[in-house]
Amino acid sequence: xxxxxxxxxxxxxxxxxxxxxxxxxxxxxxxxxxxxxxxxxxxxxxxxxxxxxxxxxxxxxxxxxxxxxxxxxxxxxxxxxxxxxxxxxxxxxxxxxxxxxxxxxxxxxxxxxxxxxxxxxxxxxxxxxxxxxxxxxxxxxxxxxxxxxxxxxxxxxxxxxxxxxxxxxxxxxxxxxxxxxxxxxxxxxxxxxxxxxxxxxxxxxxxxxxxxxxxxxxxxxxxxxxxxxxxxxxxxxxxxxxxxxxxxxxxxxxxxxxxxxxxxxxxxxxxxxxxxxxxxxxxxxxxxxxxxxxxxxxxxxxxx
Numbered sequence: 230x231x232x233x234x235x236x237x238x239x240x241x242x243x244x245x246x247x248x249x250x251x252x253x254x255x256x257x258x259x260x261x262x263x264x265x266x267x268x269x270x271x272x273x274x275x276x277x278x279x280x281x282x283x284x285x286x287x288x289x290x291x292x293x294x295x296x297x298x299x300x301x302x303x304x305x306x307x308x309x310x311x312x313x314x315x316x317x318x319x320x321x322x323x324x325x326x327x328x329x330x331x332x333x334x335x336x337x338x339x340x341x342x343x344x345x346x347x348x349x350x351x352x353x354x355x356x357x358x359x360x361x362x363x364x365x366x367x368x369x370x371x372x373x374x375x376x377x378x379x380x381x382x383x384x385x386x387x388x389x390x391x392x393x394x395x396x397x398x399x400x401x402x403x404x405x406x407x408x409x410x411x412x413x414x415x416x417x418x419x420x421x422x423x424x425x426x427x428x429x430x431x432x433x434x435x436x437x438x439x440x441x442x443x444x445x446x447x448x449x450x451x452x453x454x455x456x457x458x459x460x461x462x463x464x465x466x467x468x469x470x471x472x473x474x475x476x477x478x479x480x481x482x483x484x485x486x487x488x489x490x491x492x493x494x495x496x497x498x499x500x501x502x503x504x505x506x507x508x509x510x511x512x513x514x515x516x517x518x519x520x521x522x523x524x525x526x527x528x529x530x531x532x533x
Contacts, residue, residue, distance in 0.1 A: 235302055241262065319349070321509045353368075392470050394477070395466075414465070420466040421447065
């Protein structure tokens with residue numbers, strides 16, 4: 230049994246017990262992956278996966294091995310990074326969803342670099358589903374995301390509260406802080422983030438729980454695109470309040486209040502529940518938790 234066997238075992242589990250997908254992710258042939266699993270099973274004399282119909286499921290013995298495999302793989306990876314990058318005191322690999330990565334993460338990294346200049350911080354900013362895949366593949370140490378991951382392999386912790394703001398250009402028949410009904414909101418030309426983003430998930434969830442659905446005229450990965458469309462009178466955008474607060478203060482846009490619909494959400498620290506978190510990772514997480522207390526005068530950028 231080798232660390233290679235454990236990595237293959239983890240890949241199969243993390244790809245929903247699908248050998249073909251695991252082989253593609255590992256750039257291996259399917260027979261080679263199947264052989265490695267059989268070798269593990271022969272070595273320990275147990276079945277790690279059970280076949281139910283045409284699909285595999287992890288066995289009880291497999292779940293027991295899983296806890297050890299994640300810890301061993303994580304420790305091995307940390308050892309590799311530490312020994313290969315001894316002079317630079319190692320690396321920290323952080324993922325972030327698009328909103329957090331573009332708006333908040335640069336401030337966190339700057340604060341961390343000031344305190345721990347010997348640690349190299351590598352960042353991946355991507356949609357939430359991509360970040361989850363990177364975490365499962367042990368390509369990230371932890372991540373900052375807007376929603377709660379549905380995969381039971383992850384552990385999460387709320388580190389900051391936020392809300393969404395319904396905004397439009399002034400002079401369009403509405404006053405700042407004017408109350409509108411959900412029916413009025415749904416009848417507007419809505420400018421929304423793409424489906425699957427944390428911002429969109431919160432918006433859709435609040436609407437659906439009240440029996441409404443949204444039919445946007447614009448969908449975009451870019452908050453800047455939605456903001457510029459709103460400020461040019463092309464519709465009503467729903468964006469993170471912290472990202473438009475400066476524009477609201479300056480009167481570039483106005484905010485509408487939807488009666489009975491508080492669009493609240495949380496930002497989360499997320500990591501694989503079996504991942505060994507290094508001291509550097511724990512220090513960075515502490516910076517995220519306390520950043521706004523340590524830097525109370527910070528004003529985030531309006532756009533990205």
